Amino acid sequence: MCEKNNKLTKRGDKMKKLFLVFMAVAFLAFPSFAKDTIKLGLIAPLTGDVKTFGESAKNGFIIAIEDYSKSGKYKIDPVIADDRNDPTEGANAALKLITQDKVIAISGPLTSKVAIPVSDIANNNKIPMITGAATNPKVTIHDGKRKPYVFRACFIDPFQGTVAANFADKELKVKTAAVLYDVGNDYSKGLAEYFKATFIKKGGNIVAYESYQKDDVDFSALITKIQVKKPDVLYLPDYYNKVALIARQVREKGLKSTLIGGDGWDSPELIKIAGGAIVGGYFTNHYSPDRKDPIAEAFIKRYKEKYNTVPDAFAALSYDATMILLKAIDNARSLKSEDIVKYLNSMKNHKGVTGNINFDKNGDAVKSAVILKVEKDRVRYMTTVNP
Amino acid sequence: MEQISYILQQVVNGIQLGAVYALIALGYTMVYGVLRLINFAHGDVFMLGAFVAYFLISKFGLPVYLVFILTMVSCALVGYVIEKVAYKPLRDAPKISLLITAVGVSLFLEYFLSLKALFTPNYIPFPKPFEIETYDLSFFVITNVQLLIFIITFISLFILYLLIYKTRYGIAMRAVSYDKETASLMGVGIDGIISFTFIIGASLAGVGGILYGIAYPQINVFMGIMPGIKSFIAAVLGGIGIIHGAVVGGLIIGLCEVFVSAFLSSTFRDGVIFIILFAVLLFRPMGIFGKRIEKV
Numbered sequence: 025m026c027e028k029n030n031k032l033t034k035r036g037d038k039m040k041k042l043f044l045v046f047m048a049v050a051f052l053a054f055p056s057f058a059k060d061t062i063k064l065g066l067i068a069p070l071t072g073d074v075k076t077f078g079e080s081a082k083n084g085f086i087i088a089i090e091d092y093s094k095s096g097k098y099k100i101d102p103v104i105a106d107d108r109n110d111p112t113e114g115a116n117a118a119l120k121l122i123t124q125d126k127v128i129a130i131s132g133p134l135t136s137k138v139a140i141p142v143s144d145i146a147n148n149n150k151i152p153m154i155t156g157a158a159t160n161p162k163v164t165i166h167d168g169k170r171k172p173y174v175f176r177a178c179f180i181d182p183f184q185g186t187v188a189a190n191f192a193d194k195e196l197k198v199k200t201a202a203v204l205y206d207v208g209n210d211y212s213k214g215l216a217e218y219f220k221a222t223f224i225k226k227g228g229n230i231v232a233y234e235s236y237q238k239d240d241v242d243f244s245a246l247i248t249k250i251q252v253k254k255p256d257v258l259y260l261p262d263y264y265n266k267v268a269l270i271a272r273q274v275r276e277k278g279l280k281s282t283l284i285g286g287d288g289w290d291s292p293e294l295i296k297i298a299g300g301a302i303v304g305g306y307f308t309n310h311y312s313p314d315r316k317d318p319i320a321e322a323f324i325k326r327y328k329e330k331y332n333t334v335p336d337a338f339a340a341l342s343y344d345a346t347m348i349l350l351k352a353i354d355n356a357r358s359l360k361s362e363d364i365v366k367y368l369n370s371m372k373n374h375k376g377v378t379g380n381i382n383f384d385k386n387g388d389a390v391k392s393a394v395i396l397k398v399e400k401d402r403v404r405y406m407t408t409v410n411p
Numbered sequence: 412m413e414q415i416s417y418i419l420q421q422v423v424n425g426i427q428l429g430a431v432y433a434l435i436a437l438g439y440t441m442v443y444g445v446l447r448l449i450n451f452a453h454g455d456v457f458m459l460g461a462f463v464a465y466f467l468i469s470k471f472g473l474p475v476y477l478v479f480i481l482t483m484v485s486c487a488l489v490g491y492v493i494e495k496v497a498y499k500p501l502r503d504a505p506k507i508s509l510l511i512t513a514v515g516v517s518l519f520l521e522y523f524l525s526l527k528a529l530f531t532p533n534y535i536p537f538p539k540p541f542e543i544e545t546y547d548l549s550f551f552v553i554t555n556v557q558l559l560i561f562i563i564t565f566i567s568l569f570i571l572y573l574l575i576y577k578t579r580y581g582i583a584m585r586a587v588s589y590d591k592e593t594a595s596l597m598g599v600g601i602d603g604i605i606s607f608t609f610i611i612g613a614s615l616a617g618v619g620g621i622l623y624g625i626a627y628p629q630i631n632v633f634m635g636i637m638p639g640i641k642s643f644i645a646a647v648l649g650g651i652g653i654i655h656g657a658v659v660g661g662l663i664i665g666l667c668e669v670f671v672s673a674f675l676s677s678t679f680r681d682g683v684i685f686i687i688l689f690a691v692l693l694f695r696p697m698g699i700f701g702k703r704i705e706k707v
Contacts, residue, residue: 071527071532071533072533072534073533073534075533075534108532234676235678241623241627241634242427242428242626242627242668244424245425245668245669246672246673246677248417248420248421248424252413252417265534265629268536268629269627269628272543276545276554276556277545277552278547278552293536297536297628297629
């Protein structure tokens with residue numbers, strides 16, 4: 025028995041050695057076996073007032089790279105930078121990624137106010153950039169001119185604001201609305217304007233249009249001012265932190281209007297901070313975790329296994345944006361920025377977690393929006409609105 | 412009728428804000444009284460108060476009254492240490508060195524505490540220490556948080572009044588503020604009184620921090636900057652160095668903010684507050700309650 029075993033292991037050893045030799049020869053003979061390493065950057069707000077956006081985006085980015093690595097042509101070295109949701113920090117991070125780390129392309133940033141300056145830097149340095157979630161039109165367009173190196177995987181605010189106003193008019197059947205927005209934030213300001221314009225066009229009445237500033241925490245004066253106008257709905261186009269704070273004060277003051285918002289609401293922290301105050305509110309978003317689609321379901325399953333939570337829109341969009349970049353890097357004629365951009369411009373029907381992605385002439389994705397309702401412990405899918 | 416109840420509601424909003432400014436402004440004014448120093452780190456002690464309360468409530472689940480006591484003690488300790496470490500060695504240095512040090516302490520507290528291992532630069536939701544209820548008094552609505560702010564501020568002011576006008580420490584403190592050298596010749600322990608002033612000011616800022624956290628349940632390490640600046644303006648407006656001036660100044664600033672937002676636009680709000688500062692410095696630099704006679 026023993027001898028036989030010995031013989032077997034000896035034979036096994038021999039086989040192993042042979043195999044190793046073969047591998048070594050193969051390695052030398054076909055250098056393409058060793059994948060070239062390229063650097064891919066992510067800029068996202070990992071700390072600061074919208075840190076859950078950044079955390080989700082980072083998770084989506086990492087899963088995208090893992091998925092790509094199974095079959096991709098290159099080995100990806102991820103470089104992740106924190107923009108703290110601050111335009112200056114974002115600009116510094118972009119310069120560092122481009123000049124020091126020499127990344128091939130950038131995924132992110134997520135918020136428009138950071139994405140606008142960063143997209144200028146990427147464009148001027150001819151580095152392809154896809155933002156997952158920055159929705160302001162100015163991210164891809166500067167003074168009416170397209171930034172050729174910049175793309176986005178999401179819809180833009182004119183669409184989002186219009187969808188929200190249409191929803192208020194058609195589904196909620198309300199006649200009066202008030203808007204409360206951050207005057208220093210392009211995202212918030214843009215959404216407020218588009219919502220207002222559409223709501224008025226539909227025959228509704230904007231009874232109050234008030235603004236506050238980034239660091240404000242006391243909204244009592246504005247809420248009291250809105251309260252006397254008794255609006256049916258209150259539109260709050262801002263990020264979850266501010267929205268939660270406003271929602272609580274709205275309810276504490278006894279204002280009963282239905283709250284509506286945009287994709288900035290999408291964070292697990294929203295319900296945590298606002299509690300019951302936000303329940304019953306609606307917001308427009310890029311995707312719903314209830315989405316029935318094989319790609320989305322596979323992604324959600326993997327995400328849950330890895331991070332033990334349901335991916336929000338920022339995780340999904342960051343995954344899509346990163347996947348598109350990686351696909352372009354693989355399929356472009358060379359790693360030159362021009363070739364990558366050429367591929368992106370010609371790309372048709374990318375099947376993403378958040379839906380089919382096609383870029384229009386401005387590099388913006390043409391996609392449908394979903395409307396979600398905030399419930400006690402989760403958000404529920406209501407309806408999908410096509411462009 | 413509706414207009415009256417609207418204005419009354421805005422007054423309630425303004426007093427809520429003003430009461431917190433008053434609590435912080437007291438610390439500025441008292442320290443200025445004894446040291447002739449604008450303690451810029453004071454807004455950060457206010458921030459620390461909010462964070463200490465956050466940890467006490469969320470990690471230990473302590474009842475509200477214990478949170479107040481422990482937060483005041485910790486802030487008092489921080490105020491004491493700041494004075495001993497940063498200001499005392501500079502007692503005889505030019506005033507400008509002291510001022511620069513104050514700015515340094517403030518920046519140190521903000522950026523050191525914003526390290527990832529400490530408080531992080533993130534916005535942290537402040538836990539609800541009790542359920543918030545709204546009472547509709549037909550003319551205006553008021554929440555139990557607002558009532559708490561009014562009551563706590565009133566109690567703090569009352570205790571402070573007793574402390575300053577009815578105790579030996581208070582007399583000594585006023586003597587130091589009036590004339591440091593003479594007070595010292597009369598046997599007042601200057602160092603002790605200065606420490607005492609910092610302890611009182613810091614614990615009031617701590618109270619302000621807790622109330623602010625409960626009313627606006629979101630805290631971060633930079634939260635002390637704006638309330639700090641506005642309380643400083645409140646102290647200047649009331650007459651820096653004058654206790655009741657700080658309280659009146661705080662309430663005026665709070666009401667001004669709310670009324671500018673209510674009747675003009677919130678974009679003008681901070682602008683108007685700073686115009687008040689300029690106007691006071693130009694036309695009445697000693698503030699509302701200040702006396703024209705310069706002490707030599």
